[in-house]
Amino acid sequence: MHLHSLFFEFDFATPVNVMSAIVMIVLAILTSTLTTKVKQHEAFKAESEKERMRANLLRAVSHDLRTPLTTIYSSASALADNRENLSIQQQDEILNAIKEDSEWLVSMVENLLSITKLGTGNVKINKKPVVLEELIDSVIFKFKKRYPSHDVIIDIPGDIVMIPMDAMLIEQVIINLLENAVQHATGMKHLWLSVFVIGNNAVFEIKDDGCGVSDEAMKSMFSGAYVSKASVPDGxxxxxxxxxxxxxxxxxxxxxxxxxxxxxxxxxxFRFTLGMEEN
Incomplete structure (x- = not known):
């Protein structure tokens, strides 16, 4: 009697072959069970990570929207309370500032809400080729509007560098990291933003010469639980x-x-990498 399979052939007339067949069947069952368990565990870990990321984003909305909202409120109040003392040009400048910050808020909220849906598997980052120099110019323009007294030392490649990304989201990342240095790097005198290319990756680096971060705080840096002990400018x-x-x-x-x-x-x-090639 013979038992045929895709990989094995056994002669059940021989006891040794019977034992070999049993061993192979048991190993196959154990391997299949173990593989299933590993996949289930990996799926659970992936889902837990996505859930944590979504929760952090929802909590982050108030943090990331506070500054432009404050700017809009202050500008609108100045216009409402002092319209008669402002020239037409000054009024137009205030209105344009309100418009720009409002557009930024709308785009930011839409992107944040999109990212919270990552766990559904239906949302993809809208990557488009972006010229690095234009991205950095836009970042610095927005950053200087919020922190006019802080200069950023820029170091980027002289050649044209194209990186596929969602520009609005990456701008938000860079501004968050620059803002983090301004608010929490006690004693900071210099702030650097560098970008360099290594292989197929663009490496972004935001560096300060402030107080640094404790080893304990470093462990929870990206968890949403990290609180800097440094006082920020507004106290x-x-x-x-x-x-x-x-x-x-x-x-x-x-x-x-x-x-x-x-x-x-x-x-x-702080460093982050982006692939230079579209996935």
């Missing part, structure tokens, strides 16, 4: 981890990586 203490968790979610959604470390000299360094 309040912001939960830096919420904004950083948004950065992590956006970069992971792009298929990249993000990390934080302390510089060998002084201050903190």
């Amino acid at each position: 309040n203490r912001n939960n830096a981890g919420i904004g950083l968790s948004v950065c992590e979610t956006i970069i992971k959604a792009h298929g990249g990586d993000i990390s934080a470390s302390n510089s060998m000299n002084k201050g903190a360094v």
Whole structure:
């Protein structure tokens, strides 16, 4: 008697072959069961990670929208209370500022809400080729509007570099990281934004020469639970981890990586990578 399969053939007339067949069947069952368990565990971990990312994003909305909302409110109040003392040009400038910040808010909210749907598997990042220099120019323009007294030292390749990305989301990441340095890097005198290309990846680096980050805080840096002990300019203490968790979610959604470390000299360094080729 013979038992045929795709891979094995056994002669059941021989006891040794019978035992071999039994062993092979048991191994096949165990392997199949183990593979199923591993896949279930990986699926559970992936779902848990997506759930954590969505929760962090929902908590992040108030953090990331506060500054432009405050600007809009202040501008609108100035226009309403002092219209008679403002020239037509000044009124137009205020209205344009309100319009720009409102457009930024709308785009930011739409993107944040889209990212929270990542767990459904139906949302894809809308990547388009973006010129690096134009991206950085837009970032610095928005950053300087919020923090006019802080200069950023820029170091990017001289050649034209194209990177596939959702530009609005990546702008948000870079601004969050720059803002994090301004608010939490006590003693900071210099702030750097560098981009360099390694292989098929663009590496973005935001570095300061402030107080750095403790080893304990580094462990929860992107969890949404990290709270800087440094006082921010307005005297309040912001939960830096919420904004950083948004950065992590956006970069992971792009298929990249993000990390934080302390510089060998002084201050903190945040790095994230983006693929140069469309996935």
